[in-house]
Amino acid sequence: MNIIRKPQGTLDILPEDSIKRIFIEDEVRRIFSNYNYKEIRTPTFEKTELFKRGIGEETDIVSKEMYSFHNDEFTLKPEMTAPVIRAYIENSLYNTSGIQKLFYISNMYRHERPQAGRYREFSQFGAEAIGSSDFYIDAEMISLGINILNNFGLTNLKIKINTIGNLDERKLYLEELKKYLSKHLNNLSETSKKRLDINPLRILDTKDKKEIEILDDSPILYDYLSDETKNHFQNVCKTLEKININFEVDFRLVRGFDYYTSTTFEIISDDLGSQNAVFGGGRYDRLVEQLGGKQTPAIGFACGIERLMIILAKRNYDYPKQYGVDICFVSLGNEARDFSFKAVDVLRKSDIICETDYLNRSIKAQMKEANKLNSKYVIIIGESELSSGKCTIKRMSDGEEKEIPLETIYKINKSNLHSIV
C-alpha cells in the first residue's frame, strides 16, 4: 500500500527542529515583552472578505494564493495584520488604551509554488502598534525587529526604508509614473505592462535590469509627497540615527500589500538567495477604517521564521542542546521492572527527568540506551537489589558508582540529584 505523504509545501517539524523553534519563540517572546508588546492569537481561518478588503483584491496573495474553502466563505490566514486589526476593532481594544502594542507568533498559509524558504504553511512572528502616528513608534518598530535579529547574532543586515505616502499623495505621482512608463512600453515586461493599469507602484519593485535602468530616470515618489509625510519620514530617519541603527533609504522600496502608507521597511540578508527578505513591514494608517473601524494610525512588521532559521543554519548558529535525561532505570526481571516503573512515576513528580525500560531488553541494551539518551545517572535494579534493599547508582560521566538504599531513590529531587553519588 502507498504511504500517505504530507501536502506539498508543508513541513513535519521533528523533535530536533522543534526544540530550535521553541527556543526561537521563547527568545522572541522575551524581547517583545521587553518592549511591552502583548501576545495576541486569532483564528487560523477568517472570513475571506477580511483579506479581500484588508490586503487588496489585486494583490497576488488575494487574487491567486489563498487557501479558501466552504464556497470561498473562509480562508486560512495568509498574513496576520488584517486579522489583528479585525480583532482590535471587534473587541473594541481602542477603549482599553490609546495605543495597543500587540505581537503574534503564528502559522500562515499561501498557495504558492514552494521553494527554499517558502512554504505553503509557514510561520511568522510580528508586531502591530495600533493607535499612534508618532514617528517614535516607527523607529521603535524597526529597532524592535533589529534587536530580535541581533539577539540571534545577526548583525550584518541590510536595512532599507522608504515612505510611500497615502493614497491621495500617490494619485498625482502614479499619473506621472504611468505617463513616463508609457513612453518605454516596448521595454517593459508583460507583468509590468499589466501592472501599469492595475498597480503601477509595484513596477518600482522590479528585478528586471532593463526596467531598473528605465526607472532610474523616472519621477520619484518622494517628490510628490506632502510636507507632513516628508517630515514624518525625516523624523523617523533622525530617530533611527540617534539610536545607532544603520539604514539606507531606498525610494524604490514598495511592498506587496495595498494597505501600506507612509513608512515602509525591509531587512535583507545575503544568506537567503532569491527569497532574501527576512523581515518587512510598514505603516498602514488607513487599514482600521477600511475594515470598519474609526480612523486609526498603525504600523507593524512580520518576520519569516523559516527564513530566519535558514540564515541561522548558514551561520552555524549554536542552538541550546536538547535536555538530557537525569536518571535511567535499568531493570531486570518482572519485579524489578515493576519497581522501576513506580520509581520513575514518583521522581517525575519531583521534576526529575527519568526513563525506564519499555522493551524488556538486556541490561547491556538498557545501558546503551541510557548512554544514547545522554542520561546523567543510571540506577540498576535486579532481583538481588530487591532482596538486599540496596541498589547501584552510576554516574555516567566518569563511571563512578555507589550503593544506596532503595528508599533513598524516592528522596531524590532537583537540588540533591548531584550529591547522591
Place this chain on the structure above:
RNA sequence: GCGGGUAUAGCUCAGUUGGCAGAGCGUCAGAUUGUGGCUCUGAAUGUCGCGGGUUCGAGCCCCGUUACUCGCCCCA
C-alpha cells in the same frame, strides 16, 4: 503560470560498456550469563518512484507519468 535537477536500504549516497543489489552511517544482536562510550564480529532492512518499450538480459537505454526539489514570477 514557466524552467532546470533528482528519484537505489531508516539516512547520505556509489553502482563502470546493459550481465548476481552495494558502501558508509544508523538500527539490532554477540564478543562480556548483571554495566554505556572505544574496538571487533555478525544480522535485519530493497516494488532500484510508477507504467510501458527495446533486449537473451534493464538500476543503467527509450517513451510516458508521478513525487520531491531548486530556480523564475511573486512574496516574509
